Amino acid sequence: MQVPFVSLRPVHDKLQKEIQLKLSALIEKSDFILGAEVDLFEKEYAQVSETKYCIGISNGLDALKISLKAAGIGKGDEVIVPANTYIASIFAILDAGATPVLAEPDKTTYNITAENIKSAITPRTKAVMPVHLYGQPCDMDAIMEMAEQNKILVIEDNAQAQGAEYKGRRTGSFGHMNATSFYPSKNLGAMGDAGAITTNSETLDRSARLLRNVGCGSKYHHEVVGYNARMDTMQAGVLNSKLPYLNEWNKERKEIASRYIHNLKECSSIILPEAIDGAEHVYHLFVIRLRERDALQQYLTQNEIQTLIHYPVPCHLQPALGHLGFKKGQFPVTEELSQTCLSLPVFIGMTESQIDFVSENIIAFDKQYS
Ligand SMILES: *Cc1c(COP(=O)(O)O)cnc(C)c1O
Numbered sequence: 331m332q333v334p335f336v337s338l339r340p341v342h343d344k345l346q347k348e349i350q351l352k353l354s355a356l357i358e359k360s361d362f363i364l365g366a367e368v369d370l371f372e373k374e375y376a377q378v379s380e381t382k383y384c385i386g387i388s389n390g391l392d393a394l395k396i397s398l399k400a401a402g403i404g405k406g407d408e409v410i411v412p413a414n415t416y417i418a419s420i421f422a423i424l425d426a427g428a429t430p431v432l433a434e435p436d437k438t439t440y441n442i443t444a445e446n447i448k449s450a451i452t453p454r455t456k457a458v459m460p461v462h463l464y465g466q467p468c469d470m471d472a473i474m475e476m477a478e479q480n481k482i483l484v485i486e487d488n489a490q491a492q493g494a495e496y497k498g499r500r501t502g503s504f505g506h507m508n509a510t511s512f513y514p515s516k517n518l519g520a521m522g523d524a525g526a527i528t529t530n531s532e533t534l535d536r537s538a539r540l541l542r543n544v545g546c547g548s549k550y551h552h553e554v555v556g557y558n559a560r561m562d563t564m565q566a567g568v569l570n571s572k573l574p575y576l577n578e579w580n581k582e583r584k585e586i587a588s589r590y591i592h593n594l595k596e597c598s599s600i601i602l603p604e605a606i607d608g609a610e611h612v613y614h615l616f617v618i619r620l621r622e623r624d625a626l627q628q629y630l631t632q633n634e635i636q637t638l639i640h641y642p643v644p645c646h647l648q649p650a651l652g653h654l655g656f657k658k659g660q661f662p663v664t665e666e667l668s669q670t671c672l673s674l675p676v677f678i679g680m681t682e683s684q685i686d687f688v689s690e691n692i693i694a695f696d697k698q699y700s
Pocket of ligand 1: 389390391392415416418419461487489490510511512513523524525
């Protein structure tokens with residue numbers, strides 16, 4: 331048996347006909363920029379996110395950049411961000427002209443905590459960017475309370491957690507601005523690049539709309555220096571066909587995770603993912619940890635099971651951030667995570683026998699170490 335890390339085929343085989351018809355209709359109408367599909371997606375995704383507004387954006391990185399810009403974050407401001415995140419979170423802060431201040435994650439949830447954010451606050455701190463890493467919600471009650479007390483903005487990076495809930499409320503609805511990505515393999519994925527911003531602020535919604543569309547209030551009237559960061563109309567069409575399945579797909583991801591957890595609970599060399607109280611983890615990634623990570627990955631590869639590492643090089647040690655002067659050893663929790671984490675296959679349409687096959691191989695490997 332072969333198990334890929336991810337396959338998008340089961341989902342697309344089911345929806346391909348419907349999507350093809352929709353794209354054909356758009357071609358016939360030459361309906362390519364913004365328009366009804368984007369409007370519809372924004373309305374529906376705002377509803378799913380439990381926010382008043384949604385702005386369709388070209389991709390996740392642009393959604394983060396525009397969230398920060400619209401919120402007025404710029405030169406001289408500091409933004410606190412987890413040290414263990416996908417590097418786009420940090421690039422967005424740099425693009426806004428602000429300074430990223432890295433904070434260590436919690437050892438068991440892998441997410442940033444109110445406490446670690448608090449100890450990174452300075453008089454220049456303007457915002458914090460909680461990232462719901464791997465699909466696991468951050469402890470938003472504590473983070474929102476801390477942010478309010480310290481008068482800083484919250485910009486959620488919800489790229490890995492569409493549809494996740496914290497105490498009955500959707501992630502991507504807590505922050506002043508919230509950005510997400512619909513990269514094809516995310517929990518809700520387009521057939522190309524796409525992203526979105528969600529917010530409850532009418533003012534921020536308007537700013538973000540101007541910024542994504544070359545500063546246009548109305549055609550050829552430019553109010554601010556903007557970007558071209560519009561959501562592609564065809565991608566909006568794809569996402570409109572997929573959005574009704576998001577809850578069902580997240581449920582399936584949770585079932586896959588439960589089966590892994592049940593199968594692997596006796597493996598003494600392996601640390602399994604843990605959810606915090608009141609959080610609904612949507613398992614964008616199923617990440618285990620173990621000292622012999624590289625050996626396990628190699629063993630699984632030999633048995634035709636594909637795994638990935640999220641992420642093998644922490645952001646602060648990436649050449650791209652060399653100019654910020656970070657040092658090895660500066661974020662020990664993050665560095666240990668990068669050396670011990672391993673993401674197992676999770677995708678919609680994965681069969682029970684595939685989950686069990688992956689599990690059996692891990693159990694066999696674990697026996698050598700316990
Ligand atoms: C995917 C991702 C992004 C960037 O999204 P793109 O659409 O690829 O630009 C940002 N942050 C996190 C945490 C992500 O996982």
